[in-house]
Amino acid sequence: MSFFGKLFGSSKKTPNVFELMEQGDMAVLRTAIDNGADVHSTLPDGSTTLIMAAYYGNIEMVRLFLEHGVSVQTANQAGYTPLLIAAQMGHTDIARLLVDKGADIHATNIEGCAALAAAAQQGHIGMVQFLLDKGGRCECRFWQLCSCVNGCGEQWFY
Secondary structure (H helix, E strand, O other): OOHHHHHHOOOOOOOOHHHHHHHOOHHHHHHHHHOOOOOOOEOOOOOEHHHHHHHHOOHHHHHHHHHOOOOOOOOOOOOOOHHHHHHHHOOHHHHHHHHHOOOOOOOEOOOOOEHHHHHHHHOOHHHHHHHHHOOOOOOOOOHHHOOOOOOOOOOOOO
16 A cells, blocks of 8 residues: 555545555546545645646646646645645746636745745746746845845845
8 A cells, every 4th residue: 555545544445545656557546536536635744636747756746636626826735835845846837827817926835945946945946037037036034045146136134
């Protein structure tokens, strides 16, 4: 049984969406959703299916959950939105899609870090450039996380 299967238990009636996501078989995932699997379910930390699809870097999954109405703005308990996760992981194609669908590039996690700071901390130069082009600001409560790569020019010390 997978990690998510152990976490939630498996139901023969309604498959666990997170377990199916982990398996990565889009055909099986689509069939399960078409048969009632809950696209709006969350993990214990509040992470949504869209957050996890962004984490996995699977743009097809991201599109699927967007098509089924999963919000681009919903954050988990740590304040991470799908865009923040995509930025931190360097998934620029997913970030573009999320921004096109209305994701807030200025949203911050509970540490006060926005997508631009998360991308810069991880050295994702293409993501940093994309977010700067979209008007991103280097926001982070913790200065060590916010020495944004060439071009941000801002540092925050709290």
